[in-house]
Amino acid sequence: MKALNTQLQNELTKTDQPLKSIFIGGGTPSSVEANLYDEIFLRLIAFIDKDTEITIEANPNSTTKEWLTHLKKLGVNRISFGVQSFNDEKLKFLGRNHDKNMATNSVNLAYEVGFRDINLDIIYDTAIDSKKLIKSDLEIIKTLPINHISAYSLTIEEGTKFFKKPNSKIENIEMTKYIFESLESFGFIQYEISNFSTDENSRSKHNFGYWEKEDYLGVGAGAVGCVGNERYYPQKDVEKYIQNPLIYEDVEILDADDIRFERIFLGLRSKSGVPLVLFDEKQKEKINILLQEDKVTLKNDLLFNNDFLLSDEIALFLE
Numbered sequence: 001m002k003a004l005n006t007q008l009q010n011e012l013t014k015t016d017q018p019l020k021s022i023f024i025g026g027g028t029p030s031s032v033e034a035n036l037y038d039e040i041f042l043r044l045i046a047f048i049d050k051d052t053e054i055t056i057e058a059n060p061n062s063t064t065k066e067w068l069t070h071l072k073k074l075g076v077n078r079i080s081f082g083v084q085s086f087n088d089e090k091l092k093f094l095g096r097n098h099d100k101n102m103a104t105n106s107v108n109l110a111y112e113v114g115f116r117d118i119n120l121d122i123i124y125d126t127a128i129d130s131k132k133l134i135k136s137d138l139e140i141i142k143t144l145p146i147n148h149i150s151a152y153s154l155t156i157e158e159g160t161k162f163f164k165k166p167n168s169k170i171e172n173i174e175m176t177k178y179i180f181e182s183l184e185s186f187g188f189i190q191y192e193i194s195n196f197s198t199d200e201n202s203r204s205k206h207n208f209g210y211w212e213k214e215d216y217l218g219v220g221a222g223a224v225g226c227v228g229n230e231r232y233y234p235q236k237d238v239e240k241y242i243q244n245p246l247i248y249e250d251v252e253i254l255d256a257d258d259i260r261f262e263r264i265f266l267g268l269r270s271k272s273g274v275p276l277v278l279f280d281e282k283q284k285e286k287i288n289i290l291l292q293e294d295k296v297t298l299k300n301d302l303l304f305n306n307d308f309l310l311s312d313e314i315a316l317f318l319e
């Protein structure tokens with residue numbers, strides 16, 4: 001946290017504007033004592049205004065009332081719980097350290113402490129999923145005081161435990177559609193391939209900033225920042241980062257094509273849309289085909305994808 005503070009001081013020299021959003025993620029921020037965030041918020045205070053969205057991620061097994069109360073006092077106004085499921089068997093399958101009751105209790109605790117912007121993450125497309133299991137999870141979600149859901153399809157990442165158990169993931173498009181339609185029927189509106197909110201105001205400003213390719217500062221071991229056409233990577237190794245938090249492991253210079261492709265790719269995955277000016281003539285011909293097939297919509301010179309589950313295919317078709 002001391003090293004992170006040193007880097008934060010350095011990164012904040014890159015802006016003199018109020019921050020639109022702050023996202024404290026991880027790893028597991030709730031495993032760090034609340035008072036270790038004090039210095040960070042003292043440093044951030046000059047860059048926070050009434051509209052700054054301040055999110056912190058937490059895991060149900062390490063969330064306490066004291067921790068939530070302290071972070072709220074520091075200015076955090078949005079909480080994101082890594083719940084994944086409310087089924088104890090599935091939580092064991094996912095190697096999670098919490099159970100159903102800890103998950104529901106931590107969400108209700110956050111509401112009790114006064115948080116009104118509350119997200120929970122769920123994971124689907126696991127080998128243990130069944131319509132019955134997913135239905136029972138959705139029934140619980142419907143009862144909770146939350147205004148945002150992030151639903152992620154299980155990804156098998158190299159270097160993780162699951163990499164040794166690739167059959168842990170079973171893609172099931174019908175089940176995915178059932179989850180998405182159920183969330184919509186509960187009043188959640190999908191605004192990105194994995195993100196749902198009860199209204200536009202409860203969307204994640206922070207994530208929207210990524211999808212609209214706004215500049216962002218990245219602070220911490222393993223974090224990533226991107227300002228202008230420079231994407232920079234602080235050291236991933238925590239010990240090395242503590243030794244010297246100011247050196248970058250890598251700096252990637254994005255050329256105009258990289259930025260254009262990323263803007264198209266991210267814009268098609270979300271309701272941010274893609275400015276038509278980013279497309280060349282050949283792509284505009286392909287867009288006409290997609291318009292005839294009602295796969296995309298053109299509004300105010302912005303191209304919107306009509307089915308997020310096809311976003312990557314459409315991006316590659318246009319490329």
Ligand SMILES: C[S@@+](CC[C@H](N)C(=O)[O-])C[C@H]1O[C@@H](n2cnc3c(N)ncnc32)[C@H](O)[C@@H]1O
Pocket residue numbers: 025026027028029057058059081082083084121122123152153154155156157
């Ligand atoms: C940045 S992670 C937050 C880390 C969090 N503390 C955790 O325990 O995973 C945000 C969310 O990503 C999702 N996630 C983590 N690993 C994943 C995986 N292999 N596949 C899909 N989603 C994953 C989980 O829903 C998690 O809550």
